[in-house]
Amino acid sequence: MKVGHWDAVFGISGDMALAAALDAGASLDAVNAALGAVGVPGLRVELSRTERGGIACARAEVRWEGDGEARTPAGPGRPGAQGATFPRGPASELYPPHASDRDRDPGPAHAHAHPHAGAGDCDQDDGRTHARGDAYPADSHAAGAHAHGQEGHPLPGGSGHHVHRTFADVRRLLSPLPAPVRERALAVFARLAEAEGTVHGRPADTVHFHEVGGEDAIGDVVGTCAALVDLGVDALTVSPLPAGGGTVRAAHGELPVPAPAVAVLLRGYDVVPGPVAAELVTPTGAALVTALACPAAGWPAMRVANCGWGAGTRDFPDHPNACRLVWGEGVASPPASRGGWPRERLIEMETHIDDQSPEGVGHLFERLLGLGALDVAVSALGMKKQRPGIRLWALMRPELAEAAARCLFTESTALGLRVREVERWSLPRRVVSVTTPYGEVGVKLGCLDGEVVNAAPEYEDCRRLAAEAGVPLKAVMAAAVRAAPWPAATL
16 A cells, blocks of 8 residues: 655645645646546646755646736745746735735625635735735745735736635536545545634535635645545655744734634644744645645655655745655555545553552543543453452554553553554544534534534533533533534535
């Protein structure tokens, strides 16, 4: 089985992911053949070479019929300027245009849900907010304030086509794609729809995609999925992702980075601070890695076949604004994020104890969970010499095994452990917020073949609301289950 790993320690966006896959050996012809099947006339990728932080990288730019109407010469010294700018004419109703356009009328604001409440596929530069009509390609990141433009009302001088796609619209556009590419791309857009729905408090199918439903984002997502299929990569992992920092300026005030939809998308994934106060993970980048990859501290075990670098727009002074994809033939069974359900290799530890105080057992239980154990359980045993004892069992990822063993030996009276490698099959799961008569409750959804088959309300939410309302806990939990989307294509 072929496996891959996204090194995204400096960030990731849709065009960076696509460029990295192409640089790692995916066929540009295969990618453009897939884009040609999408219902967008002339949709294609153009590939060029550049350098970020001294590293030779690929640069991917999505084009489509009529997109050249908005292209104008790039200003000198602009990040990403290669002699031409990239067409992103419309301004957002939440994000004001670039300083040079401040006296222009961007058109009336529209009432559709913004795709990410301060988290667009964006570029940033010099602390100023930029409309897409400037010199920045879609879905890249640079430094400074949030720069975003979305399909909608045009700026003067731009092509300004008006696109408000829903998830259903995107599904129709992608329906002609070959099944392996279509399934992956739909999983990515489903993640985006779910995140936007969570941010705006509405069902995923009713959210209007603006920038993340535009031609460039569709090209980035479909192109990346087609590239992975061409490489034959069956399973992916992703490094911890950078949080970035600072704020973005919106018409209604400042919003934090990571922006709301990105924060929702990254639930369950490892995030590290820095490295600069800028938006480093875009919604399309976050949706790609969380739909197609499992979090990992390092590369999966593989015989490396190739690697590639995908460049973002801006060239940061202290680190390369690029992400890397490495892939090869797996030499062990890594986490698999595609297929009917994820499968991953885990470590199971077990010990039997007959001389530990109950307080010590409770403390050990919490210590193991605090270290990152996925599950810990205790059951009663009848042990030798008719002594009552306990079986303590813990499940964890391989990289945590040594730390967990040290914890078990230092915090318990155990003198030995049974350690074995196991394969866990699990349903893809996501946490959504639902509205009940008692308040908002988080619900963990388990999905099979794209439909919700299990819904588990978050206990702490239900306990708190039950106490506040003076009702039984089971009443709040039942209301949360009723409010869950049954069934819904969430992955």
